[in-house]
Amino acid sequence: MSDKMEINWLKEVKNRRDEIVYELREFLQYDSVYDEKTRKAGAPFGTKIEAALLHLLNLGKKANFSVRNLEGYAGYIEMGQGEESVGILCHIDVVPPGEGWSSPPFAAEIQNDRIVARGALDDKGPTIAAFFAMRIIHELNLSIKRRVRLIIGTDEERNWECVDFYFRHEEMPTVGIVPDADFPIIVAEKGVLDVEVSIPFHDTSEHPVRLQTFYAGERLNMVPDRAIASLICSHESTEAIKASFDHFIEEHQLEGKAKAENGLLMLTLEGKSAHGSTPEKGINAAVKLAQFLHHVNGLSDPFIQFISEHLRETNGAGLSIACSDDVSGPLTMNAGRFAYTYGEAGTIGVNIRYPVTVDIETFLAGLQAHNHRIMNHLKPSYVEKDHPLIRTLQTVYKRQTGEEATLLAIGGGTYARALKTGVAFGPLFPDEEDTAHQKDESISIDQLLRATALYAEAIYELASQ
Ligand SMILES: [Zn+2]
Incomplete structure (x- = not known):
């Protein structure tokens, strides 16, 4: 031929x-x-x-x-x-x-x-x-x-x-x-940056409701499809939280369950997995669960506060790192791994993808406000x-x-x-x-x-x- x-x-x-x-x-x-x-x-x-x-x-x-x-x-x-x-x-x-x-x-x-x-x-x-x-x-x-x-x-x-x-x-x-x-x-x-943010432990033992554990996700490059939190609270608040959790998942058309066991109230929320490069296509179970916990009466925890204040938008706006260019479009951010146990600092693994013509130093300034370390960096x-x-x-x-x-x-x-x-x-x-x-x-x-x-x-x- x-x-x-x-x-x-x-x-x-x-x-x-x-x-x-x-x-x-x-x-x-x-x-x-x-x-x-x-x-x-x-x-x-x-x-x-x-x-x-x-x-x-x-x-x-x-x-x-x-x-x-x-x-x-x-x-x-x-x-x-x-x-x-x-x-x-x-x-x-x-x-x-x-x-x-x-x-x-x-x-x-x-x-x-x-x-x-x-x-x-x-x-x-x-x-x-x-x-x-x-x-x-x-x-x-x-x-x-x-x-x-x-x-x-x-x-x-x-x-x-x-x-x-x-x-x-x-x-x-x-x-x-x-x-x-x-x-x-x-x-x-885009450039890819893996960052781990740590949120210092804060004693909340005097509060009526205490966050005992919070876990979600295995990989930074995947949107977590399940988040699990456990709370310590009185019998009355347990019933109230269960009821408002049911209301929350119905209102947001999500799946999840609340269950009291061994003196803890366990909350499980299902989201939708997606690749870390397109976090907007998924539903971040951890972000949703934090959104719920943020409004629970008597609960105030810096770990939850951090998630709801800084990680809600997948364009990085909450971390003050949002940016964009004509060749490759906007920066994206996926919070992929969450780990917290009462008594220790909590950690959150974040995967950031930034535009090819943007200088990393300019947007990294936004992260300086938070306690973070860079784990991995791939240039554009x-x-x-x-x-x-x-x-x-x-x-x-x-x-x-x-x-x-x-x-x-x-x-x-x-x-x-x-x-x-x-x-x-x-x-x-x-x-x-x-x-x-x-x-x-x-x-x-x-x-x-x-x-x-x-x-x-x-x-x-x-x-x-
Ligand atoms: Zn592949």
Whole structure:
């Protein structure tokens, strides 16, 4: 096949449909969540992630690609020859599944032509899509000038220790794509800042109602979907608080329950989970619960006061850090983890995503008023719109979808910012619902196949330059 215009990429993908679906479902059955307890040499993030990495590398080996395991921190699957390389950065770790799934989160059942599993969209689905894209180029015997390397990250959802390790030992690809966000093309990614705020303990033992504990959320990059508080109060106030809590959840159309047990009044409130980069799409259970507790008679606690005064708006206005730019839009803020036990300082983990052209120092001034420490910082990333990488992806996208390839900016921190010249490209089409990090995460088989075809042509074009 000499003329590349003759290749019907989608047809090539569809010819392999059953195999692609089979391999993705197999791969999704690994519960590759970070596991502190099983960390060891060769498995720095636990044996669950290690098992998924070995499985994928083995697929690469079976396809006659060269593969390498970098001490369990990362791996790669490579094809072709040449000085320069095209990198595809994906990740195989997943966030914990959480509650409320309609089928077991690692069963990868098919419902209405969608594969339902934690990781289906983020990021095992696109990983398998990119892998098959490479296989198609290989199986069609197409000649390429650059090496193509699928770089497999294993710690994307936590600390990115995987890419740190990888780029300490391996070359930077000439250009790269990251199949871990939205189509068409994401050229700008906001800066990401993880901050922990601590609220000093204040003795409230004389108050009629005392906050004993308050907990919500596991991850800074997820909107907490459940918050639990316990109160110590008299029998009369227990009844009054129960009644007003019922009223509150009805008024706000939320779910929750109040229950007296072991001398404590336990309040549980359900919110709605969402990715930390789009906190406005979720309902922060902790913020809602604090909103209720703020108005409870006889209760006055600085932890609750802080939440209701400073964390209500997801644009950071309450923390005096709100800002915006034309390229990437407004700053967003997600309060993702809350921990308080009476007698100790409370802590709140906050995930901030700031616009690409805004200087961090200018908005950080707003945080100075609070006792905080920076836990993690990813600088913004941005590729100019007339770079050959962008132009190639635009051409391919338009040819296959018939749609204009609009250039996007997001708040999500994808691996693109770990690349010198790289952008996020798919897998979510503009008309698809984003279920990443949510219960019943899923990918439609149609979307999976169309994404595979786009990756195949894009990789081929980029590797032919
Ligand atoms: Zn991801």
